[in-house]
Amino acid sequence: MLAGYFDEPPQPGGVPLSREEAIYYSREGLALRQEMVWNGRKLWDRQYVDGNGGNLSCRIGEDLVLCTPSMVSKADLTISDLCLVDLDGKEMLGRFRKTSELLLHLEIYKANPNARAVVHCHPPHATAYAIAGIVPPEDVVPEQEVFVGPVALAPYDTPGTQAFAETILPFVNSHNSILLANHGVVCWADTVTHAEWFVEVLDTYCRTLLLAYQLRAPIQRISKDKISDLLRLKQRLGLPDARLEENGAKGSYEFPKPMTPEFVSEPPGGIELLAREITQAVTAHLVGNGNHPSRRR
Numbered sequence: 001m002l003a004g005y006f007d008e009p010p011q012p013g014g015v016p017l018s019r020e021e022a023i024y025y026s027r028e029g030l031a032l033r034q035e036m037v038w039n040g041r042k043l044w045d046r047q048y049v050d051g052n053g054g055n056l057s058c059r060i061g062e063d064l065v066l067c068t069p070s071m072v073s074k075a076d077l078t079i080s081d082l083c084l085v086d087l088d089g090k091e092m093l094g095r096f097r098k099t100s101e102l103l104l105h106l107e108i109y110k111a112n113p114n115a116r117a118v119v120h121c122h123p124p125h126a127t128a129y130a131i132a133g134i135v136p137p138e139d140v141v142p143e144q145e146v147f148v149g150p151v152a153l154a155p156y157d158t159p160g161t162q163a164f165a166e167t168i169l170p171f172v173n174s175h176n177s178i179l180l181a182n183h184g185v186v187c188w189a190d191t192v193t194h195a196e197w198f199v200e201v202l203d204t205y206c207r208t209l210l211l212a213y214q215l216r217a218p219i220q221r222i223s224k225d226k227i228s229d230l231l232r233l234k235q236r237l238g239l240p241d242a243r244l245e246e247n248g249a250k251g252s253y254e255f256p257k258p259m260t261p262e263f264v265s266e267p268p269g270g271i272e273l274l275a276r277e278i279t280q281a282v283t284a285h286l287v288g289n290g291n292h293p294s295r296r297r
């Protein structure tokens, strides 16, 4: 009866699923958790996260956020490890504690409603710029200009604190990728997959620059005319860029559909309806089986 909705059935018992449980175990919840696990693995494979470092999150519904847990390597992450929190950081579901960097993610979501997913990690080449306090130059490589655009450098503060989370606020509406001084990077996008792409593009860009500097020749810049061509391409793709918005053109903050990985779409009627249907189905099933033990919490 419930096949397709749950990766793990909740504890058996007579208590209906809570709204948060219904959302966590919904098709959308499962697809988003799977996407986070895949992208965590990509970060680890690319050596952007060491030990238990780095964290990912994405919004689900209007008021909830899925996030990675504290003290779990992104190489070992499973779909059952992810935490569900609200926009105040209150833990709603999860067998592990939420990431200690959640405040940073929440500040981004609160400040920019177009941010639906956030990836924070410590990729070595971009972090090299962050510890040197240097913002990479613009107008050098097309991929960087089209997908990431200008990069900001947020000042240092102690990781995990509210003061640290707020360091990104001056930049979060005009940048999708921010260097965190003496720490790492944070990128946001419409999906976790796209935020992870920004990390890859940015770190590869920084690595390429570092290699080019070793050649001891001046870095060649793309001309302003040709940068305008790239910005027009970016506009056609619907990607935001502060340089475009200065001229009154707004990006949609969403990638064109063909570029979006194939995920299970939200069920007809949305999460709320699905939550009600699951609750009713579970209750009917349990009552039908005469199965009423109280559920462990």
Ligand SMILES: [Zn+2]
Pocket: 053, 054, 101, 120, 121, 122, 159, 183, 184
């Ligand atoms: Zn960090």
